[in-house]
Amino acid sequence: MKKRLISIMLVVVMTGGLLLGCGANAGRSGGKDENSITVLVESGSPAEALAKETASEFEEETGCKVIIDAVAYTGMYDKLSTEIKAKQAVHDVACMDVVWLATFAGAIEPLNDADTSDFLPTLEESGTFDGNLLGYPMWVNTKVLIYRKDLIPEEKVPKTWEEYQKLAEELKTDEMYGTTVFGSGSDAVCSFLDFACQAGAEGLVFDKDGNVNITDQAYVDALNFMIETADADYTPSDSLATASTESQELFTNGKTAMQLNWSHQYPAAVKALGADKVGCAPMIAGSAGVGATTGPWYESVMKNSENKEMAKKYVEFMYEHNADYMDLTLKIAGRTSVYDNAGKIEGNEHTTAVLETLEASQTQARPMVTTWSQIEEVLIGVVESSLGGDDVEEALESAKKQIEMIGK
Template identity: 85%
Template sequence: GLVFDKDGNVNITDQPYVDALNFMVENADADYTPADSLSTAATESQELFTNGKVAMQLNWSHQYPAAVEALGADKVGCAPMIGGSAGIGATTGPWYECVMKNSENKEMAKKYVEFMYDHNADYMDLTLKIAGRTSVYEEAGKVAGNEHTTAVLETLGSEQSQARPMVATWSQIEEVLTNVVESSIGGADVKKTLETAKTEIEAIGK
């Protein structure tokens, strides 16, 4: 599991985490990534790519179509998310609509959810090009310039992809993990950094 194992214990000192951080440090030390990559926002990353300053970027769904438009289809490609030696993988966020059980307007809420479901394909015509239905992504992928949707589906369907842990303290835990990456790339000992982070996450709780 991500951050927590099946028994709910913090597992970030396990070897895969150590290997992943060491890989990031090696890439940073080898100057394969921009020095300020940790503070580079999505828009800035996209500009670096379209201006030929970086050869590859990890994408949001809208960035590939934008790159195709800017550079031409013959200059841009896409692939499922890199996941290390274990294969393709990504950490996913929730994409859903829900009706609160205590809502006083459940019927109207259900109509809204139904409307959003029926019109989900409309999102592919908007800037972010993010949809919540597999069938919408499959259809979009048949259109030139939307090849990224096939890569998204393959990534989401891979064994290594998993959602963030369903814990109330995730935003706090995420801050700890961000500090782990920043500290490691900054030169801190990877194993010691992870051990400290494990203690901090255990103190935060779920």
């Protein structure tokens, strides 16, 4: 009986040890398959579409399964913040809006050995923080001039602020506005910064020494240009409620003759109105020349990834497939060779306009700072108050003090 009791106790101890061993091992791996990577993408975006299209090919090449986590734009930032603070490796790869890179820089694996020779202009600079390249570019967007080419002959396509305003006045009818002004949300900020570039801003919001520069004359001129255009009778009276989507709706419904809008709106306008009615051209120029602020996205490897080498292979793989973005809805990409080739195909004229805009010396990225979301809110207030009638210089002076308090 005593021997039998000892045998039972040994079995219990050994079984418990096996169970503890399994539990400890599961805790170390987090239950993650070593032959898989998880990729965070924006739901409904070209990133999600291309990730799904190429997942099986990547698995065939590497034996690694791609798990796609599609999240709405508004939830992506929060999701990344939560896992980074918890030091978890939920995602191996994440698609990132450029304005997030500085905030998450410490959690992103540098890709300093990447070949950047085919990056579109500005994309290496805007993807680099503290000397480290933080991702491969997926695509970049800038605003370009989109116009009714059945109403505007090629020789009259405006190239300067003055030509743009004059033509908008000429094109105005009882049924159609000449153009629009973006006065709402983040689109208003990007337009403000576009015009500041064109007016001679050297560094957006911060100068090369890190000082807040938004009281410089370039920003005064930019706001005054927006106010003059918004107050004219050739633009809708509700500029404070107008952004990219609203402007595009007016254009495709035949209610405005031209617009300065994100380049991806060109293919959509062609589809709505026909190639014979829609044209596009590079951004217009102010006193300092053509310029615009850029809107790139990057694909980054997360530093806490448990499968980092495979994650690096994946972002390289997706960069090799960058041309495939031109077959998707927005028709934008991140490589010079892709834009050069795409521009030769009818319907992709916007890529040539973007390339010329990116190559302009006054085209600049938004500042790589961790506090951009707070700064953007301040700038939204500047545009809205100025379009609403407040004194421009006072609005900029107040904003400068707020941004200095926020810091970088």
